[in-house]
Amino acid sequence: MSNILLLEDLPEIRAWLKVLIKQVFPNAVISEAARVHDALEMITAVKFDLALVDLGLPDGSGVDVVAALRESQPEAQSVVVTIHDDDDHLFPALQAGAFGYVLKEQPREQIAEQLNRMSQGEPPLSPSIARKVIKYFAEQAKPHPKDNIPHVSLTDRENEVLLRVAKGYTLPEIGVQLNLSRHTIADYVKQIYRKLNVSSRAEAALEAQRLGLFGRSR
Amino acid sequence: MPHRPDSTLQRALARSAAAALAGLTFWLGGPALASPADVQRITSAEVVLADGERFPEGATPVPVGLPDDWAVNHPRHDGTAWYRVRFAVPDPIQRGDLLALYVARVCSNFEVFLNGRRIHSGGRMEDPATRNCHYPQLVTLPGGLLLSSANVLDLRVHGRAEQRVAARERAGGLSELRIGPYADLAALHQRELFWNVGAVQAANLALAVLGMLMVGLNRLNRRDPSLTYFGLASLAWAGLSAYLWWRDIPLDDATVEFIVCTALTPILALAVQFLLSHAQVRSRLLEAALLAQCVVLPMSLLLAGPARLFLLASAWYVVLAGEAIAAMGLCLRIVWRDRRGAFWPLAAVLAAAAAVLLAELAVQRRWIAMPDVPLLQLVLPLLLIAVAVRLLVSFGRSLRQAEDHRGLIERRVREVTAEVERNFAQLAELRVEQVTEKERKRIAADLHDDLGAKLLTIVHTSESERISTLAREALEEMRLSVRGLTGKPLKLQDALADWRAETVSRLGQANIEIDWRSPPEDTDELLPARGYVQTTRILREAVSNIIKHSGASHCKVRCAISERQFGINIQDNGRGIPMELDGKLDRGHGMSSMKHRAKQMQGQCLVESGPGYGTVIRLTLPLGPDAPASAPR
Numbered sequence: 001m002s003n004i005l006l007l008e009d010l011p012e013i014r015a016w017l018k019v020l021i022k023q024v025f026p027n028a029v030i031s032e033a034a035r036v037h038d039a040l041e042m043i044t045a046v047k048f049d050l051a052l053v054d055l056g057l058p059d060g061s062g063v064d065v066v067a068a069l070r071e072s073q074p075e076a077q078s079v080v081v082t083i084h085d086d087d088d089h090l091f092p093a094l095q096a097g098a099f100g101y102v103l104k105e106q107p108r109e110q111i112a113e114q115l116n117r118m119s120q121g122e123p124p125l126s127p128s129i130a131r132k133v134i135k136y137f138a139e140q141a142k143p144h145p146k147d148n149i150p151h152v153s154l155t156d157r158e159n160e161v162l163l164r165v166a167k168g169y170t171l172p173e174i175g176v177q178l179n180l181s182r183h184t185i186a187d188y189v190k191q192i193y194r195k196l197n198v199s200s201r202a203e204a205a206l207e208a209q210r211l212g213l214f215g216r217s218r
Numbered sequence: 219m220p221h222r223p224d225s226t227l228q229r230a231l232a233r234s235a236a237a238a239l240a241g242l243t244f245w246l247g248g249p250a251l252a253s254p255a256d257v258q259r260i261t262s263a264e265v266v267l268a269d270g271e272r273f274p275e276g277a278t279p280v281p282v283g284l285p286d287d288w289a290v291n292h293p294r295h296d297g298t299a300w301y302r303v304r305f306a307v308p309d310p311i312q313r314g315d316l317l318a319l320y321v322a323r324v325c326s327n328f329e330v331f332l333n334g335r336r337i338h339s340g341g342r343m344e345d346p347a348t349r350n351c352h353y354p355q356l357v358t359l360p361g362g363l364l365l366s367s368a369n370v371l372d373l374r375v376h377g378r379a380e381q382r383v384a385a386r387e388r389a390g391g392l393s394e395l396r397i398g399p400y401a402d403l404a405a406l407h408q409r410e411l412f413w414n415v416g417a418v419q420a421a422n423l424a425l426a427v428l429g430m431l432m433v434g435l436n437r438l439n440r441r442d443p444s445l446t447y448f449g450l451a452s453l454a455w456a457g458l459s460a461y462l463w464w465r466d467i468p469l470d471d472a473t474v475e476f477i478v479c480t481a482l483t484p485i486l487a488l489a490v491q492f493l494l495s496h497a498q499v500r501s502r503l504l505e506a507a508l509l510a511q512c513v514v515l516p517m518s519l520l521l522a523g524p525a526r527l528f529l530l531a532s533a534w535y536v537v538l539a540g541e542a543i544a545a546m547g548l549c550l551r552i553v554w555r556d557r558r559g560a561f562w563p564l565a566a567v568l569a570a571a572a573a574v575l576l577a578e579l580a581v582q583r584r585w586i587a588m589p590d591v592p593l594l595q596l597v598l599p600l601l602l603i604a605v606a607v608r609l610l611v612s613f614g615r616s617l618r619q620a621e622d623h624r625g626l627i628e629r630r631v632r633e634v635t636a637e638v639e640r641n642f643a644q645l646a647e648l649r650v651e652q653v654t655e656k657e658r659k660r661i662a663a664d665l666h667d668d669l670g671a672k673l674l675t676i677v678h679t680s681e682s683e684r685i686s687t688l689a690r691e692a693l694e695e696m697r698l699s700v701r702g703l704t705g706k707p708l709k710l711q712d713a714l715a716d717w718r719a720e721t722v723s724r725l726g727q728a729n730i731e732i733d734w735r736s737p738p739e740d741t742d743e744l745l746p747a748r749g750y751v752q753t754t755r756i757l758r759e760a761v762s763n764i765i766k767h768s769g770a771s772h773c774k775v776r777c778a779i780s781e782r783q784f785g786i787n788i789q790d791n792g793r794g795i796p797m798e799l800d801g802k803l804d805r806g807h808g809m810s811s812m813k814h815r816a817k818q819m820q821g822q823c824l825v826e827s828g829p830g831y832g833t834v835i836r837l838t839l840p841l842g843p844d845a846p847a848s849a850p851r
Contacts, residue, residue, distance in 0.1 A: 010671055013675060013678060056667055105677050106690075170719060
């Protein structure tokens with residue numbers, strides 16, 4: 001992790017997060033931003049490996065930054081750092097391409113641990129998010145007579161993992177239950193996040209086309 | 219039944235038909251008639267066609283048979299005629315018995331003289347004379363004037379020549395005379411009076427009432443003009459029939475005859491219009507023709523003069539009857555085509571009416587004898603009443619249909635209104651919900667952005683571990699409160715999954731072994747947002763205690779769901795809560811706040827602890843719609 005974007009409007013928290021990041025990734029170059037506008041400008045200039053994005057910002061939502069980063073730098077990992085722990089805030093960010101989320105008020109060690117895991121490709125997945133993902137894909141699987149969305153569907157294994165998470169099992173437990181390595185389970189979760197993002201983007205594009213935003217150019 | 223030489227089959231038929239139609243059968247069962255032997259019938263007389271206060275003794279009387287029809291025996295005679303008959307008191311009758319003279323018909327009026335003394339007068343003898351043509355006459359023969367034999371009875375009769383009247387029954391004439399016991403003849407008289415006058419009056423009165431009713435009904439509801447035509451025709455006919463029983467009309471004979479004849483045209487016009495509109499036919503041409511006829515007929519009568527009234531009226535009767543019968547035929551044809559079901563009753567009534575009209579024509583033409591009841595004036599009203607009843611029934615039926623229809627429409631309107639109201643209420647409710655939801659979200663966002671940010675700053679900037687822990691807890695509390703504020707009910711199954719994930723994850727990070735078992739079967743029980751939040755707090759506190767204070771290496775969680783409640787038992791194998799600690803350090807362990815929260819949801823939180831055998835926390839909460847946790851506070 002060399003280039004890290006830190007988007008946070010509260011100066012104290014930003015400073016605190018910066019210290020934390022330095023601890024976890026000692027060699028990282030940290031670009032700080034307090035506003036969506038600044039963050040979007042930085043995205044065009046710098047190539048990032050990781051972005052820590054707050055959601056509620058003075059000039060907009062961090063979800064836009066997540067989406068922009070996903071669009072321009074697909075390799076970069078976005079992690080939502082937020083005070084909101086509810087699905088209504090988190091799910092849109094995950095759809096936009098966020099790779100995981102960190103709740104800000106957690107103790108330093110816990111956040112450090114989570115960041116570490118994510119950097120190693122082990123994103124978190126809570127039961128309520130898992131339920132929401134299941135619901136989302138079930139909705140997508142329904143036949144839409146007029147749409148020709150290239151359907152993104154989950155594999156049986158991915159579904160299995162999701163269902164178990166939704167029932168309250170932790171990822172390590174599921175690994176034991178399915179006799180899979182921790183690494184493999186993490187891959188499934190990453191794959192689920194990716195598919196959520198791809199499907200959401202296809203849906204958004206279709207929605208935009210339906211609204212006539214791109215209708216003329218076709 | 220009285221027997222008269224000219225009584226015919228038609229008369230009997232007409233009478234029984236009328237009786238059947240009227241339903242006046244009671245009269246037929248009246249007292250038995252006196253035996254003919256008691257009643258002396260006088261069928262011949264001497265007549266002198268001259269006026270005078272007394273029988274003109276000087277003139278030569280001409281013998282004549284009774285009944286004496288002036289039109290036949292004394293053509294063109296108009297005015298007064300004197301009749302003389304002689305009779306002896308019948309043997310079986312004692313002198314003390316009351317004796318009476320019965321005259322079935324004398325037209326227009328008469329006076330009776332017994333042995334030279336005037337004993338009876340029917341009314342005015344000068345023009346306009348009293349019209350007694352339809353009134354049978356009963357004259358008491360005073361015993362004091364009677365001789366044992368050779369009594370002389372003089373009758374002064376005032377009458378009109380047939381040429382000057384519009385109908386044969388009003389031409390001058392005298393029926394046969396009957397002399398007999400008063401009681402017998404009075405019964406006969408009463409009966410004849412009833413059929414000739416009473417029944418006609420009753421029938422026409424009923425007809426008039428029905429006519430008024432129908433005109434009134436149609437004024438209220440103008441859908442069917444045929445009702446008005448029928449009502450007016452009925453009223454007019456009932457009015458016209460007054461000449462039959464109204465003896466002293468204060469108009470001279472010529473005028474009355476003219477009016478009676480003239481009045482038939484509008485009645486006929488109304489009747490034809492009724493028949494046409496009943497068949498739903500309308501012809502302007504016919505209407506105009508009928509109106510024109512109402513003018514032409516009186517003009518022709520005026521032009522011809524009173525002396526040729528009968529001739530012309532008879533001709534007109536044929537025309538009018540023809541028109542009526544033609545209209546009936548047309549009406550029946552159309553009804554046959556359009557409303558087969560209504561045909562036969564109508565056909566029966568109209569056929570009877572046509573038969574009566576034809577019979578009346580035949581009487582006027584002298585093809586059949588004059589019946590001793592006024593056939594047309596008695597039977598026609600009855601037929602009209604039958605038609606009226608039928609019309610009223612169908613009117614009532616259509617009224618009821620309209621009512622039913624209206625009821626149906628009203629019900630539909632009520633249903634639609636109720637639905638609109640329901641939808642509106644739902645919409646309003648939805649709107650309130652939306653507004654409430656929006657407001658809650660706004661409050662939640664404000665709390666996060668403002669209070670949340672400040673607490674977060676304290677968490678991460680405070681030097682004191684205790685303060686940052688408190689701030690972190692405050693932040694968690696805030697977040698849970700916000701969730702309780704905005705949250706929707708959660709499936710208990712999902713809540714259990716959330717709790718499990720959090721507990722397992724936290725204890726796992728603290729290297730404490732965890733054994734969590736929740737019921738495998740799915741339940742549809744819902745947990746209100748507050749219940750979820752409070753339970754989350756209790757559970758979180760318990761797990762914190764285990765991690766911080768218990769020093770346990772193992773933790774067992776058991777969940778149970780029953781219909782009315784669910785319970786969670788959390789057991790660790792730590793050192794337990796020391797007795798001296800319980801109370802002093804309770805705040806740090808949060809036991810009292812856990813108990814308080816459980817109590818708020820009307821649940822229970824029991825803590826069992828002892829040094830050496832760990833701690834058991836038993837949490838029980840009520841479930842279902844009555845659970846207090848479902849009520850937002």
